Amino acid sequence: MITGSTILFYLLAALTLGCGILSVATRHIFRAAIYLLFSLIGIAGLYFWLQYEFIAAVQIVVYVGGIVVLIIFSIFLTQQAGEKLPKQKSDRKIFAALAIFCGFALTMLQVYQHEFNGAETTKAPTVADIGKKMLSVDNGGYALPFEIISMLLLAAMVGCIVIALRSKPETK
């Protein structure tokens, strides 16, 4: 029986994988960034399909709105417009394709041989549950990793400013 949910899942899977392949195969760097954008949107759609709406929202805000925009800006800063990437050696491509095909086949063989015994509940965690757990200091709470992540983001911010700062010419 084909339901709308099933069709939606296959469409999202095709969008994610198709745009992912195009993103690593195209020779226009700007098009690669746009294909990456659509692949990330497809993954956000899969999170919606799994009913993890909060993660989907975070995915769209951070990846689509943040990281891809950052990548596009850095392309503008470093790349000549309309210039194609140089062609790669074909033996490198063949060996890379062979390696990933073998790795993929091995991984999927292992996954299909393994039996996952899952519990069947349809209750998805709400945003209130996530917030309570994230700031809880009890056993199993995530207050400490939350604080560590905030320190890491601060350190990354300072580090970015220091690295990208144009060093002044020493005149004195």
Add this chain to the structure above:
Amino acid sequence: MIEPGLYHILFISAALFFIGIYGFLTRRNLITMLMSIELILNSVNLNFIAFNKYVWPDKMDGLFFTLFIIAIAAAEAAVAIAIIINLYRSHQSIDVENAEDLKY
């Protein structure tokens, strides 16, 4: 068509991971290599969410791991792009073949 379940999502996640590996092995431009790394990190996130939903639906550990991985990926991308722009300023190129000397 079969009703999609855990194995379908694991298939997508593994395929996306190896697409990212292919890009990382074949590309020689630093920005496109960074884009491949983003694909790999996203496949890991999808795996965490799928296991959280289908195997341990009463816990939220996979969800929190995904949130923290997204935060760390954002920090990583920002630092990497700062380094790339600095490299372009000194070498006029962001090809890995031209970035052999890191300090000067």
